[in-house]
Amino acid sequence: MIDVSETLPSITTIQQFLSSSPTSGAISTFTGITRNNFNGKTVTHLSYEGYIPMAIKVLTSICNDAKSKYKTVDKLVAVHIIGNCPVGAASVIVGCCSPHRREAIQCTEYLIDELKGRVPIWKKESYVGDEDNAVWKENVEWHDGRRRRVMVKGEKKKNDDKK
């Protein structure tokens, strides 16, 4: 199950999908939700933006890599929101099922690590009292001792219009 859209599938839908593999005894999921703070600032909400066909292509590639790496894993889920995401709401859910638990948990960790490092989706954080200076966040990730591709999106600020 791969999806990039303004409305994520519910956790119930995802769990039912992963439970439908009769040879699997283990389901592992990871959900990323919007925190209410970053570096001491109060976050009001996040926005995500990306070119959906490319994001889906990369998610598909990550799932294929995961299947090759974790042979016993059966079904996989990787879904990411586009658009606004208030505090406490899910922006990303990954997960999988396998006969035994170790591979399911390790594969889920692999999925979220790869997603954070590879999927071209940008995150904009908006802060309380500072709505005009929302910032597009780069995706800073370390992997196997090296820094992974960092995505930074420039934005024309309102003040720039006056120059």
Add this chain to the structure above:
Amino acid sequence: MIDVSETLPSITTIQQFLSSSPTSGAISTFTGITRNNFNGKTVTHLSYEGYIPMAIKVLTSICNDAKSKYKTVDKLVAVHIIGNCPVGAASVIVGCCSPHRREAIQCTEYLIDELKGRVPIWKKESYVGDEDNAVWKENVEWHDGRRRRVMVKGEKKKNDDKK
């Protein structure tokens, strides 16, 4: 959230509980479901049996240990079914939330490992065409290179009555 009962909380209830921590950005869950096979035999269903107050006491102790070990983890879930559990249904769900993903995932793995090794709940597997010889399964777990407590429950077989 700790529970041992014939009806587990839904995954939606659990996810909502874990999402209610505004400082957390990461939710990790693990669900154990009944597989349709074991050692080449077709499993029809599992049954779980245990002394509920003792099981809850051990689950509480495991959650306290997890909170000590993973300091940033906020809310935790550990629920286990008692009674019948058909193929594809959840018998156990553990999970937690934390500001960042690594601790959430590691803590979830710790919770399920400790639960499998310490909680005094016995599992009975029933096989297709062999219902009279359902077996109580011991809980065989390896941890830190050593075998954890193994729980075996004896059962008087029907044939024994004829002797």
